[in-house]
Amino acid sequence: MTGPTPPATPPTTAPTVTRGGRGSWAGGGAMLLVVVLLAAVVPYAVTLGALSSLVMLFALVILGTTWNLLAGYGGMVSVGQQAYVGVGGYALIQLADAVGAPPWAAVLAAGLVGAAIALPTSYLVFRLAGGYFAIGTWVVAEVFRLVTMQIDGLGGGAGLSLSAFRGTDPVERVAFVYWFALALMVAVVLGTCLLMRSRVGLGLTAIRDDRVAASSLGVAVDRGRRLVYVAGSAGAALAGALIALSTLGVTPGSIYSVNWTAAMIFIVVVGGIGTIEGPIVGAVLYWVLQQALAPLGTWYLVVLGAVAVAVVLLAPRGLWGLAPARFELFPLTHHVRRPAVGATAPPVTGR
Amino acid sequence: MDWLNAGVQGVLLGGQYALLACGLSLIFGVMRIVNLAHGVLAVLAAYLSLVLVQRGLPLWLAVVVVVPVFAALGYAMQRGLFNPALAQVGGSDRSTSRSASRSASRSAGELAPLLVSFGVAVALTNLLQEVFSADTRKIPTGGLASAGVPLGELSVGVLPLITLAVAVAVIALVQLFLARTATGRAMRAVADDAGAAAMMGVDPKHMYAVATALAFATLALAGVFVGMSTQFSPGYGELVLLFAFEAVIIGGLGSLWGTLAGGVVLGLAQTIGAQIDPQSGVLAGHLVFLAVLVVRPGGLMPRSVPA
Numbered sequence: 322m323t324g325p326t327p328p329a330t331p332p333t334t335a336p337t338v339t340r341g342g343r344g345s346w347a348g349g350g351a352m353l354l355v356v357v358l359l360a361a362v363v364p365y366a367v368t369l370g371a372l373s374s375l376v377m378l379f380a381l382v383i384l385g386t387t388w389n390l391l392a393g394y395g396g397m398v399s400v401g402q403q404a405y406v407g408v409g410g411y412a413l414i415q416l417a418d419a420v421g422a423p424p425w426a427a428v429l430a431a432g433l434v435g436a437a438i439a440l441p442t443s444y445l446v447f448r449l450a451g452g453y454f455a456i457g458t459w460v461v462a463e464v465f466r467l468v469t470m471q472i473d474g475l476g477g478g479a480g481l482s483l484s485a486f487r488g489t490d491p492v493e494r495v496a497f498v499y500w501f502a503l504a505l506m507v508a509v510v511l512g513t514c515l516l517m518r519s520r521v522g523l524g525l526t527a528i529r530d531d532r533v534a535a536s537s538l539g540v541a542v543d544r545g546r547r548l549v550y551v552a553g554s555a556g557a558a559l560a561g562a563l564i565a566l567s568t569l570g571v572t573p574g575s576i577y578s579v580n581w582t583a584a585m586i587f588i589v590v591v592g593g594i595g596t597i598e599g600p601i602v603g604a605v606l607y608w609v610l611q612q613a614l615a616p617l618g619t620w621y622l623v624v625l626g627a628v629a630v631a632v633v634l635l636a637p638r639g640l641w642g643l644a645p646a647r648f649e650l651f652p653l654t655h656h657v658r659r660p661a662v663g664a665t666a667p668p669v670t671g672r
Numbered sequence: 673m674d675w676l677n678a679g680v681q682g683v684l685l686g687g688q689y690a691l692l693a694c695g696l697s698l699i700f701g702v703m704r705i706v707n708l709a710h711g712v713l714a715v716l717a718a719y720l721s722l723v724l725v726q727r728g729l730p731l732w733l734a735v736v737v738v739v740p741v742f743a744a745l746g747y748a749m750q751r752g753l754f755n756p757a758l759a760q761v762g763g764s765d766r767s768t769s770r771s772a773s774r775s776a777s778r779s780a781g782e783l784a785p786l787l788v789s790f791g792v793a794v795a796l797t798n799l800l801q802e803v804f805s806a807d808t809r810k811i812p813t814g815g816l817a818s819a820g821v822p823l824g825e826l827s828v829g830v831l832p833l834i835t836l837a838v839a840v841a842v843i844a845l846v847q848l849f850l851a852r853t854a855t856g857r858a859m860r861a862v863a864d865d866a867g868a869a870a871m872m873g874v875d876p877k878h879m880y881a882v883a884t885a886l887a888f889a890t891l892a893l894a895g896v897f898v899g900m901s902t903q904f905s906p907g908y909g910e911l912v913l914l915f916a917f918e919a920v921i922i923g924g925l926g927s928l929w930g931t932l933a934g935g936v937v938l939g940l941a942q943t944i945g946a947q948i949d950p951q952s953g954v955l956a957g958h959l960v961f962l963a964v965l966v967v968r969p970g971g972l973m974p975r976s977v978p979a
Contacts, residue, residue, distance in 0.1 A: 398786055400708065445962060448969045449921075451782040452706025456917040457965070460958055463914060467955040579910065583794045590787055619798040626795025633787045634756050 348650030385588035385600030387556025393595035395549035401458025409561025435558020466577035480572030593639030682943035686936030687836025695887035711913030718899030746888025800906035924971025
């Protein structure tokens with residue numbers, strides 16, 4: 322998937338359009354190396370506690386990537402994605418404990434539950450636009466939390482704890498969760514990349530840039546936005562399920578906390594909105610800051626909020642935006658070369 | 673009897689929500705910014721007046737201090753944070769980088785101020801938590817909060833009555849300001865078309881800052897009333913934001929009197945819901961809001977007055 326798309330033998334006057342290139346091959350190779358290291362070397366080199374904390378990093382990458390899908394590619398700023406983090410966490414525990422599904426199947430099914438709930442919800446929240454969409458999704462998340470607390474079978478205000486792993490050796494358990502989370506993260510990032518490379522992704526980019534113009538060119542605007550909302554919410558549910566799997570329990574106050582969305586926003590905005598690479602960079606930074614500032618209590622959230630404001634105002638394209646444009650790990654950008662008479666015109670790039 | 677009581681309390685509670693929502697509605701009406709820090713700023717106003725009262729200032733003097741301080745804060749925040757965020761839409765058209773389309777998009781125009789306000793909300797909430805701890809507080813009112821006047825068999829709280837009266841007065845004054853004064857006219861002009869207004873000699877940046885200052889003044893007033901009537905904590909700002917927002921949407925965008933009606937509907941939903949099940953008051957309010965969204969997405973009084 323990292324190969325350059327061959328141009329369809331253009332006549333001499335037509336511009337050539339390519340995607341990917343040497344940078345993407347190199348970047349893809351480097352990332353493959355990182356994934357291999359994470360899979361084959363790291364688990365044997367660090368403590369169990371460090372592995373658990375790496376699971377949180379993988380969950381953060383998934384959260385950032387899927388929020389970026391919503392805001393960066395779909396143009397929808399949701400402040401209510403914690404609704405699906407919560408749904409995923411509760412669904413995992415119910416499916417693993419009450420239904421008895423194996424943990425890996427329960428996580429995947431929790432993602433599907435998130436998607437199934439997001440679809441009808443989208444008809445509700447799509448009635449609001451822009452900033453009002455943001456608070457509307459927040460209200461929906463509060464409704465999810467309050468309804469969950471009212472259901473006695475879900476443990477009310479005290480939450481649930483996961484018992485599917487009871488009797489399993491902790492080393493075995495943490496190792497399983499770690500590898501599974503790593504695989505899931507790779508799948509989500511690659512899936513997002515493939516989605517954005519597809520015809521649907523091109524339509525989404527058009528919707529984000531100008532909804533009316535996209536619609537007039539025949540892009541199915543509502544369907545595209547709904548697809549993104551459902552996919553983004555399924556991703557949040559997957560992450561929620563992973564978090565519950567790793568922490569062995571959920572409480573309505575923490576799993577439905579708006580701080581999850583705060584984390585997603587920080588990750589995407591600071592990393593670089595509207596890129597695949599940005600949320601990965603942002604998630605690593607968030608995770609490092611969280612580990613480093615943990616002894617300071619809630620001060621780290623004060624720092625995160627201030628940093629997010631500064632980045633929006635001073636470097637709106639995020640940290641990844643500061644990197645030169647030819648570093649593109651995931652081949653999404655189309656490079657257009659106009660064959661001018663005599664000399665070659667500088668390449669025009671667009672997303 | 674209980675139901676009648678719940679109804680009366682709900683209407684009075686609606687006054688508080690309308691007062692809270694007034695500033696949110698004003699900022700959105702003039703610049704299309706949704707201020708996600710609205711709730712925590714109201715809570716900040718409550719803490720500020722609490723500190724002043726604890727230092728021995730009479731409550732009325734604390735209000736007289738806090739409201740202008742917040743107006744100044746609003747002017748400064750608009751100039752320092754929101755105006756630069758808004759400017760990112762226009763300024764990025766010239767950018768030729770790979771992200772040109774990304775930042776020039778219209779969604780990015782709404783995005784930047786929204787993200788800035790969210791960052792402020794997260795930072796401020798946790799800052800308040802560090803300074804004042806997560807314990808709940810209440811502004812001492814010297815018996816005002818518990819005083820009541822008999823109305824038939826009911827007892828109506830004096831403080832909620834004052835809050836409702838203040839809400840009606842504030843909305844009427846803001847409405848008069850927008851309709852009758854030169855500054856108000858300029859503000860409406862900027863809201864309609866900032867570019868055209870600028871050609872007529874109105875500075876949109878200054879107008880935006882004046883609007884935010886006005887909004888923050890009403891917000892501070894609302895925050896003090898919340899602090900007198902409710903146990904608040906740093907995290908309470910989240911609920912304040914949601915309630916204010918629901919009042920705006922239920923009432924209908926762009927209508928301040930609609931916001932008052934929306935606040936009353938929300939207050940009624942919460943007190944009647946709590947009457948059915950004491951645990952479910954807030955949930956009932958949310959559900960009524962969602963129902964309005966389904967049945968009447970324009971709100972109860974859509975766009976009767978441009979604001």
